[in-house]
Amino acid sequence: xxxRKLNKGKYYPLEEYLMSQDSFRVKLSFEDIEKIIADSxxxxxxxxxxxxxxxxxxxxxxxxxxxxxxxxxxxxxxVVFIKKEGFYSS
Numbered sequence: 001x002x003x004r005k006l007n008k009g010k011y012y013p014l015e016e017y018l019m020s021q022d023s024f025r026v027k028l029s030f031e032d033i034e035k036i037i038a039d040s041x042x043x044x045x046x047x048x049x050x051x052x053x054x055x056x057x058x059x060x061x062x063x064x065x066x067x068x069x070x071x072x073x074x075x076x077x078x079v080v081f082i083k084k085e086g087f088y089s090s
Contacts, residue, residue, distance in 0.1 A: 011062035013037050018066035024083045026068070030076060046076040 008015075017036045018026065034040055045051045045059075054060055054069045063069065063081055072080040 009058065009062070010037055010039055011059045014059075015062040015066045018063055018068045018081060025071070026081045027078055028081070029078045033079065049073055049075065052079060 013036050014033060028036075030041060030046065042051075051057065051059070052070045052073045054064065060070075064084075067084050068081040069084050070079060071082040
């Protein structure tokens, strides 16, 4: 198990990854996300759409803090993130 950067949580590497993206739309496979976070996603991420809701869960704060939101999910396959309107990093 990898130590989390500054103990910021399991999904912090996803936040950093999204912040580094220049595009306005990013499609990541579940395997891509697991590589980014250096850990497995929980079974609920593969089975339940609400796990990918844009708020209310610790994992959602990773993409929301980075200025992104989930646009589309194919359970067990991929997630499409889009940059939130009006949120542009320099």
